[in-house]
């Protein structure tokens with residue numbers, strides 16, 4: 001069924017999703033944060049800053065007026081960097097009605113509150129149902145119709161299935177998942193591990209090091225995720241291991257690219273300047289570390305990332321400290337009882 005959709009945020013992900021949704025037959029409006037951004041997109045029908053080389057179809061309506069973008073849209077897709085989501089949702093909220101569905105596609109955590117993005121959105125816009133899109137999906141590939149599989153989660157099965165239909169194409173396969181917290185944590189936390197994976201690449205270590213980092217990173221994500229109510233199946237799925245693999249191994253990943261630069265000796269500021277796009281893992285690292293303390297969960301890689309990013313520790317020293325931790329079994333007592341099961345609210 002054709003829907004009226006607004007995509008809020010014209011960075012690389014918003015542009016790619018707007019293209020996907022318009023090719024899927026929906027009426028799409030793409031909201032640009034700044035008027036200059038809209039003018040650039042309108043002029044070239046290409047997002048030269050964030051997604052060069054991909055044509056933006058003429059049937060995508062571009063606007064920098066959020067009131068106009070939100071009016072009469074059934075689906076509102078949020079692709080704004082996570083640290084700006086609360087302030088933007090506060091602006092949008094007066095124009096959002098009960099029958100509209102918000103789909104958050106951004107991956108991050110709020111530092112001050114330690115909330116996930118869907119929790120922030122539900123707090124600011126309690127009148128709307130919220131769903132989350134996550135999974136291994138670089139904008140550069142989705143925009144070029146490269147086969148991709150993702151997950152839609154929501155507290156409501158009805159909402160999840162409606163949104164699944166909106167996004168699903170022969171090139172973009174969408175699964176539903178009732179585990180909202182697990183899906184969101186998988187998407188946000190893998191960015192921090194991808195920074196670490198980039199750092200070991202930048203240091204010039206090998207495939208063994210990277211495999212160890214990714215595997216032990218996944219253990220940390222799962223430990224925290226399960227402690228916060230997530231389901232282990234989610235962390236073994238597209239929004240867990242799937243997104244970790246793509247982000248830790250792809251040159252499209254901004255988190256990995258920033259990590260490589262830091263591993264090569266650049267400062268955090270220099271790395272962010274060079275990448276020029278959003279590097280969510282830098283913001284989520286602090287929240288992840290605070291959550292590990294709050295839930296009393298051991299996350300040694302996250303701890304080292306904090307020291308490297310914000311406390312001046314050398315990446316080499318961080319790797320040495322991880323390798324020299326006390327010897328132990330791979331099967332820790334706290335990791336054994338991973339048996340939550342999450343279900344839909346409306347079933």
Ligand SMILES: NC(=O)C1=CN([C@@H]2O[C@H](COP(=O)(O)OP(=O)(O)OC[C@H]3O[C@@H](n4cnc5c(N)ncnc54)[C@H](O)[C@@H]3O)[C@@H](O)[C@H]2O)C=CC1
Pocket residue numbers: 009010011012013014033034037050079080081082084088105106107108137138139140276277278280
């Ligand atoms: N790029 C990708 O492949 C994917 C990105 N995501 C997530 O999507 C979210 C957005 O990322 P990208 O589109 O990649 O970012 P980007 O770096 O490509 O673009 C950033 C966008 O944020 C806008 N912006 C800057 N300040 C703003 C403010 N104060 N308020 C609102 N917008 C502002 C810029 O105008 C620009 O359009 C992130 O959470 C990211 O993790 C998720 C899946 C894939």
Ligand SMILES: O=C(CO)COP(=O)(O)O
Pocket residue numbers: 107135136137138139191194243246247252253254255256278279280
């Ligand atoms: O989430 C992503 C792919 O699934 C994008 O990752 P980066 O933000 O590291 O580019």
